[in-house]
Amino acid sequence: QVQLVESGGGLVQPGGSLRLSCAASGITFSIYTMGWYRQAPGKQRELVATITSGGSTNYADSVKGRFTISRDNAKNTVYLQMNSLKPEDTAVYYCNAAQIIRSYWGQGTQVTVSS
8 A cells, every 4th residue: 555644744934944754655665756746725736846766856946946855765755845935835735656657645734834
């Protein structure tokens, strides 16, 4: 059974930082492209960042220079370090594991940026 479990969300003031984690089980983690997506109320789910099995990264323009995605294959975990957070970063953040035709999602973790 595949499980992706996100953690690390919460309430933070503008300009603050959070680190999200996603622990995977039931998959050969090292061969999967891992990603973070987010969905704000009333909006479609959007890509935040991805990291391939080889370590190549891709970011949405809106988070470039502020967010960093990384992975630890020994721990089957992917991280999203979020700095200089803005109110518009408020959303539910979802972890995704993708490999060819397979795609799995976590349950999401809420991030709220507000003073």
